[in-house]
Amino acid sequence: MSNIAQAIEALSTLLGDRLSTNRAILDQHGQSETYFGDAPPDAVAFAHDTQEVSEIVKICAKYDCPIIPWGVGTSLEGHALAFRGGITINLSEMNKIIDVYQEDLLVSVQPGITREALNEELRATGLFFPVDPGANATIGGMTATRASGTTAVRYGTMKENVLALEVVLADGRIIRTGTKAKKSSAGYDLTHLMVGSEGTLGIITEVTLRLQGQPEAIAAAVCDFPDVESAVNTVIVAIQMGIPMARIEMIDSLSMQALNNYSQLGLPEKPHLFMEFHGSKNAVAEQSETMKELAADHGGGDFQWTTKTEDRTKLWKARHNAFFAAKALKPGYDGLSTDVCVPISKLAEAIAMTTQDATDNGMFAPTLGHVGDGNYHTLFLTDPNKPEELETAKMLSARMNERALALGGTVTGEHGIGVGKMKYMLAEHGDAWSIMADIKRSLDPQNIMNPGKVVQIN
Numbered sequence: 033m034s035n036i037a038q039a040i041e042a043l044s045t046l047l048g049d050r051l052s053t054n055r056a057i058l059d060q061h062g063q064s065e066t067y068f069g070d071a072p073p074d075a076v077a078f079a080h081d082t083q084e085v086s087e088i089v090k091i092c093a094k095y096d097c098p099i100i101p102w103g104v105g106t107s108l109e110g111h112a113l114a115f116r117g118g119i120t121i122n123l124s125e126m127n128k129i130i131d132v133y134q135e136d137l138l139v140s141v142q143p144g145i146t147r148e149a150l151n152e153e154l155r156a157t158g159l160f161f162p163v164d165p166g167a168n169a170t171i172g173g174m175t176a177t178r179a180s181g182t183t184a185v186r187y188g189t190m191k192e193n194v195l196a197l198e199v200v201l202a203d204g205r206i207i208r209t210g211t212k213a214k215k216s217s218a219g220y221d222l223t224h225l226m227v228g229s230e231g232t233l234g235i236i237t238e239v240t241l242r243l244q245g246q247p248e249a250i251a252a253a254v255c256d257f258p259d260v261e262s263a264v265n266t267v268i269v270a271i272q273m274g275i276p277m278a279r280i281e282m283i284d285s286l287s288m289q290a291l292n293n294y295s296q297l298g299l300p301e302k303p304h305l306f307m308e309f310h311g312s313k314n315a316v317a318e319q320s321e322t323m324k325e326l327a328a329d330h331g332g333g334d335f336q337w338t339t340k341t342e343d344r345t346k347l348w349k350a351r352h353n354a355f356f357a358a359k360a361l362k363p364g365y366d367g368l369s370t371d372v373c374v375p376i377s378k379l380a381e382a383i384a385m386t387t388q389d390a391t392d393n394g395m396f397a398p399t400l401g402h403v404g405d406g407n408y409h410t411l412f413l414t415d416p417n418k419p420e421e422l423e424t425a426k427m428l429s430a431r432m433n434e435r436a437l438a439l440g441g442t443v444t445g446e447h448g449i450g451v452g453k454m455k456y457m458l459a460e461h462g463d464a465w466s467i468m469a470d471i472k473r474s475l476d477p478q479n480i481m482n483p484g485k486v487v488q489i490n
Contacts (some may be wrong), residue, residue: 034096036074036097085123085200093203099119109448113451140196178446179446182279230485247311249313251316257333264383280306280404367414375441389431393428412428412429437456437459454487465487
């Protein structure tokens with residue numbers, strides 16, 4: 033039987049004032065940008081190194097106390113909320129670069145470093161870490177949720193960019209998975225078992241990442257289209273032609289209205305593609321010119337491209353702030369964020385059906401997506417004083433998930449499962465979901481590692 037009070041007493045002896053039961057700290061770790069209610073832990077432990085994480089876990093295991101890892105709390109499916117109480121382990125102070133292996137294009141980091149801080153530290157090396165989920169998430173959190181984002185179309189997701197890990201298991205053991213070699217066929221791939229496990233199998237305390245060289249030239253481009261289908265079809269042809277785009281984002285007309293108002297972009301309130309190209313100066317110019325021709329063939333309007341850093345920064349900052357921009361159109365409204373991924377050939381169909389669903393049900397629902405991956409997000413904005421709107425949003429979100437599965441896709445391209453999408457796991461995975469539960473039982477027989485997320489074991 034869980035005895036959280038005894039765990040807190042033992043942890044207080046270990047950590048001193050780095051174990052907090054302050055109400056403000058607990059509340060901070062019990063909130064998220066989701067429709068879930070607040071779920072604060074009983075205490076928050078601020079860890080400084082792997083050995084300390086191990087000692088915390090051993091104490092929690094002794095008292096059957098739930099453990100929830102925490103980076104900066106940007107997850108969107110309730111991953112880091114303490115629905116069963118327990119101890120949140122805040123890893124934000126484990127935020128150092130351990131080593132840069134410049135000649136091997138690798139870096140080893142602690143989990144609490146954010147992607148922006150990492151790239152700032154790497155600037156002088158001529159290297160950068162390419163995965164960009166938009167939010168300034170921690171590397172540990174991005175690894176645990178198998179994050180991706182705007183650059184995945186060229187550089188891949190966290191799955192492709194994590195080579196090795198250090199992980200504290202549910203009994204406090206510290207293991208290392210993977211190596212610095214580019215490939216291996218030595219045994220089970222425990223590294224990628226942990227990538228995307230959302231803290232349910234262990235706590236990630238070190239990550240070794242692939243890096244990329246800074247491109248010689250970078251160009252950003254924008255182009256408007258008469259409808260979403262035309263924009264998506266442009267992307268499909270570009271991918272079939274092998275144009276090496278670094279980013280290609282679709283913004284629908286409602287999202288463009290939001291971005292114009294919030295970030296003063298001054299673009300037509302029509303569906304747009306936001307694009308970025310990396311390479312040599314000549315290659316970037318050629319890629320941009322080819323995309324301009326493809327866009328024109330599909331009804332695209334004014335194609336604007338630039339290599340100016342300030343223009344590129346403004347464009348992608350606006351894209352990353354799309355969530356806040358959409359909410360600013362409806363002050364005081366809550367947002368239910370969705371995330372599905374379908375084969376790219378089905379993307380225009382899926383978005384059209386989602387948009388029609390929202391219109392038929394009177395919902396304000398801007399949509400944008402990483403269209404090069406077939407991944408899109410619709411944000412359902414709801415009046416907190418009208419609970420029936422939230423119920424409608426949940427119903428439409430469920431229809432999106434069911435539609436994605438019917439089209440051969442997945443209920444989450446990058447946000448992960450947490451609690452919010454567990455109800456779809458059986459439909460997506462069938463009997464394989466029970467195998468995931470077996471793995472969870474094997475590695476965490478007490479079910480103390482972020483319990484109630486991803487799989488059901490009790």
